[in-house]
Amino acid sequence: MSLKSMLEAASRGGTVEITDGWTQGRAIYGGLTGALLLASIKGRLRDAAGDGAGDGADKASPHPLRSFTVSFVGPATTGAVEVHAEVLRVGKNVTQAQATLRQDGAIVATALAAFGKHRESTIVVPPRHPMPQLPEPGTIEPFPYIEKMTPEFYRFLALRQVGGALPFSGAETGDLSGWAQLREAPEEFHEEHLLVLADAWPPATIQMLSGFAPASSLTWTLELVTEIGPDTIPPEAVFAYEATTDASRDGYAHTHAMMWRPDGALTAISRQTITVFG
Structure with a gap:
């Protein structure tokens, strides 16, 4: 299917x-x-x-x-x-x-x-976090799909990492950034497609591990800041992404991430609680 x-x-x-x-x-x-x-x-x-x-x-x-x-x-x-x-x-x-x-x-x-x-509301607060300065998506090779080495779904998504480190590399911080896009553009872009892209990145925290250890999302909330649909997002849309690890202890990490359209408009805020076995 x-x-x-x-x-x-x-x-x-x-x-x-x-x-x-x-x-x-x-x-x-x-x-x-x-x-x-x-x-x-x-x-x-x-x-x-x-x-x-x-x-x-x-x-x-x-x-x-x-x-x-x-x-x-x-x-x-x-x-x-x-x-x-x-x-x-x-x-x-x-x-x-x-x-x-x-x-x-x-x-x-x-x-x-x-x-x-x-x-209608009198309260209008512009986003406090601007889109990070990232190289053009076309200048970065996406993660390849390598059998038994990368997640299988990488064959369907193009993730182009800019900031941060690879998973399990012993990094000192748990932040990352890059571009995300569906490899095959849908006929129309809907909210479901944004969900597919928003969870595509590895949990930002696991790059801090010095060796492989299991980790998985426990809960995930995506808050949409702008309306998503065929009238606002082209099928071939590519989104900037930046994730921050807010805290981690007792085997649970807490992260938030933001997604922007290429024009710099904040699109969504993603929040996760992650279980880390290492």
Whole structure:
């Protein structure tokens, strides 16, 4: 199944067949997991709008996504997964929904999504962190896919690292930066595609390890600062990325990252709690 086919299947709910090539280690890549959960939620919202025409259910049509939080409960592997979404509340300004991903009867991931309409406000705070100064994307070779050495999903994403070090290299700091892009541009760029890109980078903290040790995301929240869709983002979009390790102790690291369009507009803020076994 292609990424498009998997997202379309998730939007219908039920069984989705996860194709080979979308793993990191033994588990399905987290960005894909998040995108499938979001696609399921948006599909359920569309169904709800159609089922109740005339009784106000049309309000269930989603506003722009504002926040999306994933809890990675357990590892999911390639093959069949079951995805189910539920609308929690449709308010005047905000719609909230949740989705669950199961495999072999066990919950492997859950997500909460908040959609909010544009509102007039007297509070306007420009982003405090400008886009970092990065070389042009075309001047940097993306990480290659090397069988059994790099994550499988690298064959679908082009990550061009600028700042920071390689994982497990004993670096003194846990920060990194670079460019991220889908290798094959979709027909249209949607919020699901941003989720695929936002989780693509290795956890910034693990470059501080001097040798290999397992690490994985426990929770992940993506906050969208600008509206994402075909009218605002071209299919071949490339995003600047900068991650900072805020703190780490007791086997848990806490990071935040920002994504910008090439024109310097802040697009999203990503926050993660990472488990580190080393």
